[in-house]
Amino acid sequence: MRLILRHKSSRYHHGHLAESLLEAVEELAERFGLEAVTLRGCAKLIGVAPSAAFKHYRDKRALFTAFATRALRLMAARMTATASQPHEHPFLEVGLAYVAFGIERSAMFQAMWRSELIDPSDADYRQASQHLGALLAGGFAESLLDDDQRKLSPQELLAWSSVHGLTSLFVEGALGAGLDHAGKLAYARATLVALGPSLAGETVA
Amino acid sequence: MRLILRHKSSRYHHGHLAESLLEAVEELAERFGLEAVTLRGCAKLIGVAPSAAFKHYRDKRALFTAFATRALRLMAARMTATASQPHEHPFLEVGLAYVAFGIERSAMFQAMWRSELIDPSDADYRQASQHLGALLAGGFAESLLDDDQRKLSPQELLAWSSVHGLTSLFVEGALGAGLDHAGKLAYARATLVALGPSLAGETVA
DNA sequence: CCAAAAAAGTAATCACTGTTCACATTTTTT
DNA sequence: AAAAAATGTGAACAGTGATTACTTTTTTGG
Numbered sequence: 001m002r003l004i005l006r007h008k009s010s011r012y013h014h015g016h017l018a019e020s021l022l023e024a025v026e027e028l029a030e031r032f033g034l035e036a037v038t039l040r041g042c043a044k045l046i047g048v049a050p051s052a053a054f055k056h057y058r059d060k061r062a063l064f065t066a067f068a069t070r071a072l073r074l075m076a077a078r079m080t081a082t083a084s085q086p087h088e089h090p091f092l093e094v095g096l097a098y099v100a101f102g103i104e105r106s107a108m109f110q111a112m113w114r115s116e117l118i119d120p121s122d123a124d125y126r127q128a129s130q131h132l133g134a135l136l137a138g139g140f141a142e143s144l145l146d147d148d149q150r151k152l153s154p155q156e157l158l159a160w161s162s163v164h165g166l167t168s169l170f171v172e173g174a175l176g177a178g179l180d181h182a183g184k185l186a187y188a189r190a191t192l193v194a195l196g197p198s199l200a201g202e203t204v205a
Numbered sequence: 206m207r208l209i210l211r212h213k214s215s216r217y218h219h220g221h222l223a224e225s226l227l228e229a230v231e232e233l234a235e236r237f238g239l240e241a242v243t244l245r246g247c248a249k250l251i252g253v254a255p256s257a258a259f260k261h262y263r264d265k266r267a268l269f270t271a272f273a274t275r276a277l278r279l280m281a282a283r284m285t286a287t288a289s290q291p292h293e294h295p296f297l298e299v300g301l302a303y304v305a306f307g308i309e310r311s312a313m314f315q316a317m318w319r320s321e322l323i324d325p326s327d328a329d330y331r332q333a334s335q336h337l338g339a340l341l342a343g344g345f346a347e348s349l350l351d352d353d354q355r356k357l358s359p360q361e362l363l364a365w366s367s368v369h370g371l372t373s374l375f376v377e378g379a380l381g382a383g384l385d386h387a388g389k390l391a392y393a394r395a396t397l398v399a400l401g402p403s404l405a406g407e408t409v410a
Numbered sequence: 411c412c413a414a415a416a417a418a419g420t421a422a423t424c425a426c427t428g429t430t431c432a433c434a435t436t437t438t439t440t
Numbered sequence: 441a442a443a444a445a446a447t448g449t450g451a452a453c454a455g456t457g458a459t460t461a462c463t464t465t466t467t468t469g470g
Contacts, residue, residue, distance in 0.1 A: 011465090014419080033321040035240075039457060049420050051459080056418085060457065113377045116238040154399035157380075158367060161396060165370020166362070172318045175362075191366060194359035197402040218436060218447060244428060254449050256430080261447090265428065 018056040018066075020046045025067045029107035034114070039063070064117040065125050071108035072128035075101045076135050083135075091199065092192050095163040099188045102167035103181060109171050136160065155199055162195055223261040223271075225251045230272045234312030239319070244268070269322040270330050276313035277333035280306045281340050288340075296404065297397050300368040304393045307372035308386060314376050341365060360404055367400055 014020065024042035039060050043050045057063040075098070082097040083090060102109035111117065118125065152160070166188055169175035176184045219225065229247035244265050248255045262268040280303070287302040288295060307314035316322065323330065357365070371393055374380035381389045 017418080035321045038455085040455080050457085051421080052419055054458070113373070113379065114240075115378045116240045154395040157371070157392070157396045158399045161370035161374060162363060162367045163370070164374060165366035165368070168318070168373050169366060169369060173320045174318065187362070190359045191362045194363045195400075195403050197405070198400050200402070216436090222447080243426085245426080255428085256450080257448055259429070 014046070014048055014052075017046070017048065017052060021053055021056065021063060022067055022070055025063065025111075026105070026107050029111070034107055034110050034117075061117060061119050062122070064111060064114075065119045065122045067108070068112045068114075068118050069122070069125045069128045071105070071112040072125075072132045074105070074108065075112070076128070076132045079132075079135050091159065092189070095159070095192050096185065096189060098163045099167045099170070100185060102171050103184055106171045109167065158198060159195065162192065166191055219251070219253055219257075222251070222253060222257060226258055226261065226268060227272055227275055230268065230316075231310070231312050234316070239312055239315050239322075266322060266324050267327070269316060269319075270324045270327045272313070273317045273319075273323050274327070274330045274333045276310070276317040277330075277337045279310070279313065280317070281333070281337045284337075284340050296364065297394070300364070300397050301390065301394060303368045304372045304375070305390060307376050308389055311376045314372065363403060364400065367397065371396055 021042050024045045025037055027045065028037045028041055039053055040050045042063075043053055053063065057066065078101050079094050079097050082093050085093075087093040120126070166175075170184055170188075176187060179187060226247050229250045230242055232250065233242045233246055244258050245255045247268075248258055258268065262271065283306050284299050284302050287298050290298075292298040325331070371380075375389055375393075381392060384392060
């Protein structure tokens with residue numbers, strides 16, 4: 001990932017600072033961990049004064065909320081792309097897209113579920129999370145992070161939980177330490193295949 | 206939970222500072238979130254100078270590692286207690302113990318999986334995580350966080366993933382926002398019951 | 411077209427954080 | 441009882457998020 005620095009040499013205005021800050025968050029989070037991401041660190045990486053960030057985000061939480069929002073949208077896009085193609089077992093492939101996104105962009109996956117860093121009243125964030133929720137409905141869950149969510153059926157929740165748990169264990173480092181990307185995905189596929197019997201006869205399957 | 210303050214009025218030595226700091230971490234994490242827990246905040250809550258903490262823990266990470274270690278041990282104890290009683294469906298009950306622990310002590314559950322806050326080379330931590338791993342073996346997983354872990358069977362990993370994912374979704378706030386404790390557990394039970402067909406004929410079931 | 415307003419940057423400063431260090435007090439050991 | 445070890449205190453340090461007054465650039469309306 002290439003960071004957008006300044007447009008030309010030493011221009012006063014950066015031009016894409018809001019965008020660049022999001023990229024810096026991911027860059028630093030992937031390298032040093034989400035907890036280690038610092039507003040000043042992001043600003044320095046981009047080559048801008050720390051206080052410039054506050055012209056685009058009210059505070060650090062707003063920046064992370066925007067980062068989580070982007071994560072939700074990217075994940076949704078990936079699942080949509082997967083679902084739009086014909087597959088023998090749609091749930092399996094969409095579930096694997098969920099896992100793959102988590103493994104490949106672990107900082108984003110962690111950020112989108114770390115509620116302490118997110119402002120849930122943010123409009124963009126709410127919209128993105130509801131959109132992902134609608135997508136999961138096509139896969140295995142109706143409504144995500146919604147106040148008046150209908151109760152998912154046991155099979156739907158089981159499907160979501162399995163996929164989410166599998167991804168979390170990989171991302172948290174509790175699983176697959178010795179496996180490369182392909183190995184993790186193969187392991188995940190075998191696990192989700194084993195879920196088949198529990199979903200048989202469901203629209204989810 | 207009552208915090209241990211000072212033994213008598215204004216005694217110079219606290220007497221149980223290491224222990225008290227761990228309790229303070231949980232207290233503050235449950236109230237304000239794990240990210241908001243501060244060494245100085247813990248010290249102030251106990252009524253001690255900030256620098257006193259460093260006589261018992263090398264740094265903040267060491268304190269959190271001890272906290273995660275305690276979490277692993279408490280969870281292991283709870284699962285052991287559940288497994289030691291006769292049940293019609295042992296996996297189901299042990300899995301529900303996992304979920305219940307996460308819901309009731311969410312700060313601990315979050316801390317034990319937040320690898321950025323943990324020193325994985327800590328001897329106590331390693332021992333506790335291996336012990337929990339051994340317990341999961343009786344339930345559904347052989348080896349946790351182990352370098353040379355054998356590959357879990359798809360069914361074993363599926364069981365662990367489902368339980369872990371379910372707990373995570375509850376703890377992260379993505380699920381069950383409108384449910385009380387009993388409601389969440391009932392929801393979890395229904396979900397894990399639905400996993401039955403996938404585990405049929407396994408030692409796990 | 412250009413002055414005025416808005417947008418987007420800077421530098422200095424604030425309170426708070428983790429951490430260290432020299433020192434004080436208590437407890438334990440010899 | 442003296443010495444040593446353990447466990448506390450208080451004052452510092454650099455790094456953090458955040459605010460403020462100010463500067464520079466871009467956009468806009470008569």
